[in-house]
Amino acid sequence: MDKLLITGGNRLAGEITISGAKNAALPILCAGLLTADTIALSNVPQLQDVATMLKLLRQMGLQTEQEGSRMMLNGAAINKLEAPYDMVKTMRASILVLGPLLARFGEAKVSLPGGCAIGSRPVDQHIRGLQAMGAEVHIEAGYIHARAKKLKGTRVVTDMITVTGTENLLMAATLADGETVLENAAREPEVTDLAHLLVAMGAQIDGIGTDRLVIRGVAKLHGAEHTVIADRIETGTFLCAVAATGGDVILKNTRSDILDAAFDKLRQAGVILTSGPDWIRVQMAARPKAVSFRTTEYPGFPTDMQAQFMALNAIAEGASRVTETIFENRFMHVQEMNRLGAAIDIEGNVAIVKGVDHFVGAPVMATDLRASASLVIAGLAARGQTLIERIYHLDRGYDRMEVKLAAVGAQIERVK
Numbered sequence: 320m321d322k323l324l325i326t327g328g329n330r331l332a333g334e335i336t337i338s339g340a341k342n343a344a345l346p347i348l349c350a351g352l353l354t355a356d357t358i359a360l361s362n363v364p365q366l367q368d369v370a371t372m373l374k375l376l377r378q379m380g381l382q383t384e385q386e387g388s389r390m391m392l393n394g395a396a397i398n399k400l401e402a403p404y405d406m407v408k409t410m411r412a413s414i415l416v417l418g419p420l421l422a423r424f425g426e427a428k429v430s431l432p433g434g435c436a437i438g439s440r441p442v443d444q445h446i447r448g449l450q451a452m453g454a455e456v457h458i459e460a461g462y463i464h465a466r467a468k469k470l471k472g473t474r475v476v477t478d479m480i481t482v483t484g485t486e487n488l489l490m491a492a493t494l495a496d497g498e499t500v501l502e503n504a505a506r507e508p509e510v511t512d513l514a515h516l517l518v519a520m521g522a523q524i525d526g527i528g529t530d531r532l533v534i535r536g537v538a539k540l541h542g543a544e545h546t547v548i549a550d551r552i553e554t555g556t557f558l559c560a561v562a563a564t565g566g567d568v569i570l571k572n573t574r575s576d577i578l579d580a581a582f583d584k585l586r587q588a589g590v591i592l593t594s595g596p597d598w599i600r601v602q603m604a605a606r607p608k609a610v611s612f613r614t615t616e617y618p619g620f621p622t623d624m625q626a627q628f629m630a631l632n633a634i635a636e637g638a639s640r641v642t643e644t645i646f647e648n649r650f651m652h653v654q655e656m657n658r659l660g661a662a663i664d665i666e667g668n669v670a671i672v673k674g675v676d677h678f679v680g681a682p683v684m685a686t687d688l689r690a691s692a693s694l695v696i697a698g699l700a701a702r703g704q705t706l707i708e709r710i711y712h713l714d715r716g717y718d719r720m721e722v723k724l725a726a727v728g729a730q731i732e733r734v735k
């Protein structure tokens with residue numbers, strides 16, 4: 320299994336090109352199930368979760384052609400309406416095939432995802448929403464089996480804001496009979512990006528970017544071209560890395576407007592940020608200042624940035640409180656960071672971080688995707704060497720992270 324060996328202490332300087340967003344690309348690939356026509360995508364990130372999703376979709380009969388970050392999807396020959404356990408267990412986002420399959424083919428069988436390292440993560444809201452639209456859903460032998468001759472538009476109010484839940488119901492509603500209103504919809508930029516693709520495919524959607532999506536079902540969707548939005552979490556991860564090590568880096572092919580909450584906190588930490596329409600410059604010369612924050616749904620501070628920002632707080636001047644409100648178990652990085660010399664205590668869903676002067680390199684274990692990213696940041700800022708094991712978590716969601724970091728001066732290498 321691959322590991323990352325990092326020798327910390329280097330200042331980062333230069334340019335990094337940000338990839339397309341993982342969490343936009345995954346639902347967008349599933350939107351390929353909604354039409355028999357061709358969808359042409361660009362800025363698709365090259366990472367393991369995308370490869371896993373493509374493998375699943377190909378098993379269903381989706382035809383795909385790929386050249387770097389460009390991709391063509393064709394759903395004319397879909398012949399298998401099932402996402403098996405061995406695929407879903409490796410990637411929860413596989414649940415995103417449920418809505419499109421049911422809407423276009425009237426049937427879908429998707430393994431229940433089960434638990435996850437960061438929380439229990441049920442999918443009850445996806446199922447309830449589809450039932451409200453007239454689907455018959457049975458849970459049999461670990462599988463969600465859903466049937467509906469034709470989904471019917473209705474008003475769906477989810478109990479909580481759910482990103483993939485909104486995406487599943489949005490895709491399902493595009494081909495339903497009549498009007499669907501999704502109340503309490505997620506407003507994450509990745510949901511908006513999916514909605515823009517669906518509109519390009521002929522869907523009728525109002526309220527894009529708001530918490531109330533109104534979808535008038537159409538008989539058929541057609542082909543379209545789409546460029547996947549920049550990955551705001553990859554962007555934020557590199558911002559935190561530069562903030563932790565010090566340096567001056569320009570991030571290209573990304574946007575600042577989808578990172579407002581993180582920008583605000585980084586500025587409070589003393590980071591200098593400037594930006595243009597498709598670039599962000601990050602400069603840091605001093606020790607960061609501790610900043611308390613709580614994670615919330617977009618446009619609040621993203622849970623997917625919590626671990627990376629905590630690495631910054633861990634070596635900041637002062638103490639901070641980090642409150643996680645989205646997932647019940649998303650502090651797996653804390654014990655690993657403490658092995659690097661951090662002083663972090665957990666009380667329920669709050670981490671109390673007392674800033675220490677510096678990290679000291681040590682062997683650590685990656686436990687999930689964003690936890691892994693936070694350990695990379697800690698390793699880059701640490702004195703001495705850090706060896707990160709189980710980086711397959713990192714490879715799931717970051718497009719060649721160590722290559723991008725090495726290009727701006729980090730001493731980081733993948734060891735087999």
Ligand code: EPU
Pocket residue numbers: 342345412438439440441442443444445479480481482483484622623645646647688689716
């Ligand atoms: N929830 C339920 N029932 C549901 C759906 C969600 O109780 O039917 C709960 C969850 O357990 C959680 C909260 O609602 O406590 C929010 O979960 P949400 O459904 O929004 O999360 P998700 O759609 O499974 C996506 C991202 C995650 C990101 C979260 C929150 C994708 C593929 N995944 O997950 O990304 O953390 O939204 O923003 O879009 C990551 O990239 O590292 C990652 C975990």
